[in-house]
Amino acid sequence: MAKEFDVVVIGAGPGGYVAAVRAAQLGKSVACIENWKNPKGELALGGTCLNVGCIPSKALLASSEEFEKVNHHLADHGIVVEGAKIDLAKMLTRKEGIVTKMTKGIEFLFRKNKVTWLKGHGKFVSKSDAGYQIEVSGEGEAETVSARNVIIATGSKARHLPFAKVDGKLIADNEGALSFDAVPAKLAVIGAGVIGLELGSVWRRLGAEVTVLEALPEFLGTTDVGVAKEAAKLFKKQGLDIHLGVKISDVKTTDKGVSISYADKDGNEQKLDADRLIVSVGRVPNTDNLGLENIGLAADGRGFVEVDDHCRTKLPNLYAIGDVVRGPMLAHKAEDEGMMVAEQIDGQKPHIDYNCIPWVIYTSPEIAWVGKTEQQLKADGREIKAGQFPFSVNGRALGINAPEGFVKVIADAKTDEVLGVHIIGANASDLIAEAVVAMEFKAASEDIARICHPHPSLSEVVREAALAADKRAINM
Numbered sequence: 202m203a204k205e206f207d208v209v210v211i212g213a214g215p216g217g218y219v220a221a222v223r224a225a226q227l228g229k230s231v232a233c234i235e236n237w238k239n240p241k242g243e244l245a246l247g248g249t250c251l252n253v254g255c256i257p258s259k260a261l262l263a264s265s266e267e268f269e270k271v272n273h274h275l276a277d278h279g280i281v282v283e284g285a286k287i288d289l290a291k292m293l294t295r296k297e298g299i300v301t302k303m304t305k306g307i308e309f310l311f312r313k314n315k316v317t318w319l320k321g322h323g324k325f326v327s328k329s330d331a332g333y334q335i336e337v338s339g340e341g342e343a344e345t346v347s348a349r350n351v352i353i354a355t356g357s358k359a360r361h362l363p364f365a366k367v368d369g370k371l372i373a374d375n376e377g378a379l380s381f382d383a384v385p386a387k388l389a390v391i392g393a394g395v396i397g398l399e400l401g402s403v404w405r406r407l408g409a410e411v412t413v414l415e416a417l418p419e420f421l422g423t424t425d426v427g428v429a430k431e432a433a434k435l436f437k438k439q440g441l442d443i444h445l446g447v448k449i450s451d452v453k454t455t456d457k458g459v460s461i462s463y464a465d466k467d468g469n470e471q472k473l474d475a476d477r478l479i480v481s482v483g484r485v486p487n488t489d490n491l492g493l494e495n496i497g498l499a500a501d502g503r504g505f506v507e508v509d510d511h512c513r514t515k516l517p518n519l520y521a522i523g524d525v526v527r528g529p530m531l532a533h534k535a536e537d538e539g540m541m542v543a544e545q546i547d548g549q550k551p552h553i554d555y556n557c558i559p560w561v562i563y564t565s566p567e568i569a570w571v572g573k574t575e576q577q578l579k580a581d582g583r584e585i586k587a588g589q590f591p592f593s594v595n596g597r598a599l600g601i602n603a604p605e606g607f608v609k610v611i612a613d614a615k616t617d618e619v620l621g622v623h624i625i626g627a628n629a630s631d632l633i634a635e636a637v638v639a640m641e642f643k644a645a646s647e648d649i650a651r652i653c654h655p656h657p658s659l660s661e662v663v664r665e666a667a668l669a670a671d672k673r674a675i676n677m
């Protein structure tokens with residue numbers, strides 16, 4: 202007899218583990234199938250985000266920022282540090298320690314909420330009146346479990362290029378790029394998306410000369426055009442050498458490293474030699490070997506599971522969430538979908554406003570936004586007004602030596618409803634939360650402008666941008 206659960210979740214990334222915990226909180230019997238193995242060969246919960254994504258990348262970003270501070274910023278504070286060196290092994294050990302703490306934390310949450318962790322690969326074998334039957338194959342004998350409700354949360358993996366074989370040493374994807382055993386003197390990055398920029402920034406700050414090759418003609422095409430321009434200016438000043446509109450024709454590994462042949466934006470043949478290469482050209486959903494065909498479901502042409510706004514597939518009681526479905530590949534989007542689906546299974550009526558999901562790029566300075574960009578709103582024919590305010594005249598920003606960037610608040614010209622907030626500057630990832638709350642509550646820019654903000658704080662720049670939308674910023 203197959204073991205039965207009310208809910209089975211396949212995948213324990215931020216989408217899957219949150220869904221499992223929430224369903225268990227609501228009194229369901231829950232199992233979560235996960236087969237991730239960490240570099241020590243141990244099974245680990247947490248998916249891409251905790252093991253090789255958000256958490257380790259931010260740990261390294263923080264370490265590299267500390268090094269940059271010592272080398273370039275502390276002198277401005279009158280603090281002189283000489284001979285600062287990098288102990289890369291220690292830096293990586295610190296990062297791994299954080300990952301272990303976080304992934305073990307999910308094991309604790311599973312035990313606390315009585316979620317059964319089924320260790321192995323999950324594959325649909327059949328569906329019946331009782332629900333779905335899933336085979337779990339791990340180290341021991343395979344077992345089959347059955348559940349009325351199933352949540353597919355299998356996430357995504359790095360997209361690779363056919364002519365650049367990822368070996369984790371000379372050519373790396375996000376996994377290898379978080380564990381280089383030495384700082385490369387010359388680093389090439391293919392892809393100027395979020396991950397390429399974040400990882401490129403880490404190694405640049407640690408001393409690498411970084412060249413980024415991007416196929417698209419525009420830099421950060423999905424961000425607000427003013428933010429993208431400011432980012433391009435600041436990253437160039439920091440030494441990130443970004444080439445747009447390139448067409449890569451060949452990547453060869455040599456005894457010295459990697460050699461990349463490409464045509465530049467004007468069609469001229471170029472060659473770039475580097476010690477290491479990071480390939481960061483997007484991610485593909487994990488739907489292969491999931492047995493979807495055994496239950497009469499097919500992934501779409503790009504490998505995603507098709508779902509509606511409530512993450513329902515076309516089969517009853519079968520849901521899919523996170524990177525494996527449409528929408529931004531972001532951990533907090535996956536988490537929100539996990540909670541929403543668990544609550545639906547419980548008979549509640551939750552929903553997600555996808556327009557209010559914040560985006561963050563953890564470069565320095567950070568970039569964050571919510572809602573629509575000015576160019577999207579103009580293309581939609583919306584009449585808008587915008588207020589922009591720089592960090593360079595904010596006392597706190599000057600105090601922490603972070604005068605770069607600005608906040609831009611875009612509102613409807615007639616109703617004043619906030620339609621988008623775009624930030625490039627220190628702590629943008631935290632500052633954007635205020636804008637998300639405002640937009641969730643359909644606030645007007647006037648509402649943000651009238652709310653008392655602490656002084657001195659970076660959040661005053663958000664308020665001043667809201668005041669500027671009505672042409673009444675005080676401090677400029």
Ligand code: FAD
Nearest residue numbers: 212214215216248249250254255323356523524530531532
């Ligand atoms: P995943 O986290 O990918 O988890 C899916 C899990 O399912 C995996 O553990 C996998 O082993 C398991 N699985 C797959 N198939 C099966 C199967 N058949 N049986 C059993 N288990 C299976 N997002 C942010 O919001 N902020 C960031 O700062 C950020 N930084 C990132 C940095 C990097 C370098 C990368 C690569 C990604 C980053 N992301 C970030 C994206 C974020 O990691 C993903 O959006 C998020 O992990 C998606 O969550 P998920 O639960 O859908 O899938």
